[in-house]
Amino acid sequence: MHLMNEFTLHADTAYKLAEQKAAQYFASLFTQVKNRSYVPALTADFHLWKKSHIHHHSWLSFFSRNQRNPGSADYHRYIQWLNYTGKLNDYLDRSISYIYMRDLGKALDSPDTQTRILRMVADIKDQLIPSAAAGGEAQPDMLNLAKLYRWAQKEGVETATIWVITKLKTVSANLPEEMNPEQAQRKLIKIIIGVVMHVMEEMEENLAPAERALRLDEAIRLGYSYGLTYPFIDDLLDSAVLTAPEKEQYSRLIRQALLSGIVPELGEWDGEKIPLMEYVHSELREAFEYIKNHQRTETQKSFFERSYVFFHSQEIDRAKNLSHDGYTNEELYIPVILKSSSSRLIVRSVISAPLDDGFDQRTFYYGLYNQLADDFADMSGDMLEGAVTPYTYYLKYRQQRNDLINPFEMYWTVISHLLHNVFHSDPKTCEVILDRVINGLKRTRERLGRDKYNEIMGIFAAGSPEFKRLVDRMVHKAEDVDFFDKLLRDQLLNTxxxxxxxxxxxxxxxxxxxxxxxxxxxxxxxxxxxxxxxxxxxxxxxxxxxxxxxxxxxxxxxxxxxxxxxxxxxxxxxxxxxxxxxxxxxxxxxxxxxxxxxxxxxxxxxxxxxxxxxxxxxxxxxxxxxxxxxxxxxxxxxxxxxxxxxxxxxxxxxxxxxxxxxxxxxxxxxxxxxxxxxxxxxxxxxxxxxxxxxxxxxxxxxxxxxxxxxxxxxxxxxxxxxxxxxxxxxxxxxxxxxxxxxxxxxxxxxxxxxxxxxxxxxxxxxxxxxxxxxxxxxxxxxxxxxxxxxxxxxxx
The missing domain is CATH 1.10.600.10 (Farnesyl Diphosphate Synthase)
Structure with missing residues (x-):
């Protein structure tokens, strides 16, 4: 009990400190939203940016059928087209740069980071071109088990790869239909790849092959162990699989594990839930123990604290009800800031990696942009499910609550803050983030359809009509803003x-x-x-x-x-x-x-x-x-x-x-x-x-x-x-x-x-x-x- 109290004390303190930092960040953003400082800053950024992305084609180009974009739905033909038109290098460069910034917390103005990005771009290109030329199945190599195992042989991690293939198969077989097995597998695969990338990024170039293999083996297992929390905690608690009392019981069990460092016994469940919950409990306990046992003594405390901050902020967010009309702006945004920043900081704790100079700050501020972008893309589904996000809440109460922050304005404010206050107006960072922003809006318009998209934009972008027209023009006209990870995501889900x-x-x-x-x-x-x-x-x-x-x-x-x-x-x-x-x-x-x-x-x-x-x-x-x-x-x-x-x-x-x-x-x-x-x-x-x-x-x-x-x-x-x-x-x-x-x-x-x-x-x-x-x-x-x-x- 003393150990539990000590863990609880540390966790509560960690959460309060994180909450204070999030509140300061929110207050800074709130000031910028009120005075709309993002409008002149991003207007200037977009006018500079569009020179590279809005091209004036000659009439002769319409007769050049061989250079027409085949569309990303055809994976291999699209890669071939990018290579044929000379666009593949830039495509991969912005894609890998974005991953280094988003997932690895790197600053793009670092010469060392640029060298690593160029090396990874060259490696991926060497793999993509022969694969695209060969044609065959339109699926990423990560889902081609033969190619995956050949990579494992090359790296000496066959045992871990066989293990994770078996685990993924078992997870898929045990997930209820309500939890969308394909999305769950996609998230798991993404997390595993992300953790492996983190570990590879931390490796010294002259590392002995045996040590490299050992670290990659651990990375695969750690990636699966950490990634398992998404389908088995987040998705399960968000789904309708469990009743409200069962969700409360399950949440208490998770909280107790994070506060004590020990996974408690499962407890009583009704008949039809027993097989699922026994499997989930067994897998999560094994994953929890694996992560805990691979923590260094000096990082174990931060791992549990960050995990608690992440889980507790999610629980606060999950408990919100769209029928409640009294949430403050702070209540809507601070948990989002906490969970979006903590999720990436946890990965560093999971692999016991040191934090380089500025990593914590970049990761903390970046998370909200990514979360707001995801929530904007998922807005329709969230409304149907009655989930509370800044977007769904604003849609429902904007006419009753003049005090509510327009989340789309918050989104642009965060982008401006990142570009100019966090990444210090670095040209490469501006290029990559604005590429991503316009790509996200293009994808949303494609998914919703033009009419629905215009209706949504009419609501959220009404406060700055000139800026809206500029953004609309970028969404309509801009080219070369697509990303490899989005292509992989789509192909992964399709496959x-x-x-x-x-x-x-x-x-x-x-x-x-x-x-x-x-x-x-x-x-x-x-x-x-x-x-x-x-x-x-x-x-x-x-x-x-x-x-x-x-x-x-x-x-x-x-x-x-x-x-x-x-x-x-x-x-x-x-x-x-x-x-x-x-x-x-x-x-x-x-x-x-x-x-x-x-x-x-x-x-x-x-x-x-x-x-x-x-x-x-x-x-x-x-x-x-x-x-x-x-x-x-x-x-x-x-x-x-x-x-x-x-x-x-x-x-x-x-x-x-x-x-x-x-x-x-x-x-x-x-x-x-x-x-x-x-x-x-x-x-x-x-x-x-x-x-x-x-x-x-x-x-x-x-x-x-x-x-x-x-x-x-x-x-x-x-x-x-x-x-x-x-x-x-x-x-x-x-x-x-x-x-x-x-x-x-x-x-x-x-x-x-x-x-x-x-x-x-x-x-x-x-x-x-x-x-x-x-x-x-x-x-x-x-x-x-x-x-x-x-x-x-x-x-x-």
């Missing part, structure tokens, strides 16, 4: 939404096609058959009725029907043949003479229900049925079908060889190369066949078939590594079979050879190789991308 949609389609396709396959899979029993034949069919159907994933025939259906345009009914025999062959391989694999498994697909294995001899004969029977099905592909060229059957027979023989290699290797320590070979023959070939057979029927070019084989090789190995990892650490109920079988059978696996950590790395190496093979195919096959992601992320 997350598209990925979610494609993932839903992927699972819907599997469910639908799996149902079609299951309905036609069982072998019929004609009348008058012999008892022995009936026994074999019953045994075969028992194995076929198990809860199989049917990945191989589903894959064949998707490739054949969706990609190659084959008729669904015409390839049903091929689908059956693939599942018959696969089921036969499982029957043989489970036999006492081989793996001696007791359960498969959630049920007893076939030899347990019948006997080993019957199981062996059933496996042979299914292989013959597979051949019979392939021979009935009557709607295709006979030579093609014959070639397909020959290919199938060869691959079945190869699979037998792979099983023999596996059996003979029991008790032996295989090398990685040997295990890869066994894995390919046992597992990879089946994936290859599922891809190649429909391609053969469609008579696609050999180069494409070679690409499919390459993808199948690496995807198959990735699938097997995941199986080995699940055998070591999976859930028996989800798997439908016992875990630890490989160790019990004395079988060499990727885990036994490499260990858990290196097996995960090997999994991601093959994921990258499969993904890279996929990108080389002449068609973009979204299903294969999601199949690959499913293979490495599945839990069964």
């Amino acid at each position: 997350l939404r598209n990925n979610r949609k494609e993932k839903e389609e992927f699972h819907d396709t599997i469910k639908t096609v799996r149902g079609v396959i299951n309905s036609q899979l069982l072998i019929p029993k004609p009348e008058g058959m012999t008892p022995m034949k009936e026994l074999l069919i019953d045994a075969a159907n028992y194995s076929l009725e198990g809860d199989g994933k049917r990945i191989r025939p589903v894959l064949t259906w998707v490739m054949g029907v969706r990609e190659y345009g084959l008729e669904p009914a015409e390839i049903v025999p091929l689908l059956r043949s693939l599942e018959y062959m696969h089921t036969a391989s499982l029957i043989f694999d489970d036999l006492p003479s081989q793996d001696n498994a007791s359960t498969r697909r959630g049920r007893e294995t076939l030899h347990q229900v019948y006997d080993a001899a019957t199981a062996e004969l059933t496996g042979l029977f299914l292989i013959q049925k597979a051949t019979e099905e392939q021979a009935s592909l009557r709607h295709f060229d006979p030579k093609t079908v014959l070639a397909l059957m020959q290919y199938s027979a060869q691959k079945t023989g190869d699979m037998c060889m792979g099983q023999a290699m596996d059996l003979h290797s029991k008790g032996e320590d295989l090398t990685l190369e040997q295990l890869n070979e066994v894995c390919f023959y046992k597992t990879g070939i089946a994936f290859e066949a599922a891809l190649v057979m429909p391609a053969m029927l469609a008579q696609v070019k050999e180069a494409e078939i070679a690409g499919l084989k390459k993808f199948a090789y690496h995807a198959g190995i990735a699938f097997q590594i995941k199986d080995d990892l699940l055998d070591q650490e999976g859930d028996r109920l989800l798997l439908g079979k016992p875990v630890g079988q490989d160790a019990g059978n004395n079988t060499s696996t990727f885990v036994s050879i490499l260990g858990l950590e290196n097996a995960r790395k090997e999994l991601w190496e093959h994921y990258c190789l499969a993904s890279e093979a996929l990108s080389e195919l002449p068609r973009n096959i979204a299903f294969l991308k999601h199949l690959l992601n499913y293979m490495v992320n599945r839990n069964r």
Whole structure:
């Protein structure tokens, strides 16, 4: 209790000091708003600025189609256009300069900062130009898991990257729909990148690779741990997921953690909230402990104090009600100043970075500009939700309350204050901030539509008509004011939404096609058959009725029907043949003479229900049925079908060889190369066949078939590594079979050879190789991308 009182005392003192500083800042701004000093200052700034941004085009330029802006919606074409027109350098320079100023708290008049900005611009340009020229998926590299993992390999942070990929996937899976999972993921990714940038900025240039890797590893984990507060605290408390009493209970828990330095137990929750809150509590506790344990003794106090200031100011702001008509200007703005400045100062505390000269001042004053810009952009949504911001409150009470500050005038006042009082009229800073201001207004006009935008501006900019006309002209005419981080933000959200949609389609396709396959899979029993034949069919159907994933025939259906345009009914025999062959391989694999498994697909294995001899004969029977099905592909060229059957027979023989290699290797320590070979023959070939057979029927070019084989090789190995990892650490109920079988059978696996950590790395190496093979195919096959992601992320 003494510790709690001490923490509480420090926190209250810290908050009062921060509040006093915010009040002084507000008083200074209030004076400037009243006398509208921003108008002459920014008018002069804009007249100087517009010389570089309002261009007078000759009539000939309208006939130059090759130089027309394609629009930022097409990520790769837009980057190519910027490079083609010579605008890419300036585009990246203002974008990176803004990030250094906003996120890193740097002054742009520093020669050292300019050197770092130029170096980062060159690095990004080197990555962007080849990527844009290659085209492909319109998504940022940060969401391309193969490219992300290649970066991790280069930096030596594979383990942390695998960890954070898994964490992000789990967060997405656990967020309720009301919390907008895509926005939550975007914020998390943004915070992780921001923290990594902070840490990279603090590194010495001659840092040893091992130390650099260690710091980046910590930065990734710290970024996730800090970023988690946005979806799991801010968004959760702002959403309708929790009731008012539950929000109060949750807020008390967070406050207690910040005041005591110890996360308390969760407490009681009702039935439907228990799984969510248990997950949130567990993740936040782990994150809290990680951050706390990575604080230096001398920075721990400031970390807790800043975190408390941030949280408490948010709570004060969150408690406001739009129906209350008596809030003072101070009550509206001071919490906003506190939370906007604290959020960036916390990052420095999280990474235990020293504050350079002027950092605290620049960050403190800058935060309000960013918050007012965000609140202006979100105004419509905030009004609908009844949230209190300076904008929504002014919209509702401006005619009743003459004393209310117009937040748009406050916005321009803050900008003028930043340019001339904080950054001392530095030309580069003026250029970058005014670029950002006009870009923000352009984006708002585009989102709201011209009429709604003009209506809003008529309300907020009515007090200075000449300045409004100047700004309107800038918004309408100015060019070259777009920013890379906004492009990434838009692409990030689009990619997350598209990925979610494609993932839903992927699972819907599997469910639908799996149902079609299951309905036609069982072998019929004609009348008058012999008892022995009936026994074999019953045994075969028992194995076929198990809860199989049917990945191989589903894959064949998707490739054949969706990609190659084959008729669904015409390839049903091929689908059956693939599942018959696969089921036969499982029957043989489970036999006492081989793996001696007791359960498969959630049920007893076939030899347990019948006997080993019957199981062996059933496996042979299914292989013959597979051949019979392939021979009935009557709607295709006979030579093609014959070639397909020959290919199938060869691959079945190869699979037998792979099983023999596996059996003979029991008790032996295989090398990685040997295990890869066994894995390919046992597992990879089946994936290859599922891809190649429909391609053969469609008579696609050999180069494409070679690409499919390459993808199948690496995807198959990735699938097997995941199986080995699940055998070591999976859930028996989800798997439908016992875990630890490989160790019990004395079988060499990727885990036994490499260990858990290196097996995960090997999994991601093959994921990258499969993904890279996929990108080389002449068609973009979204299903294969999601199949690959499913293979490495599945839990069964």
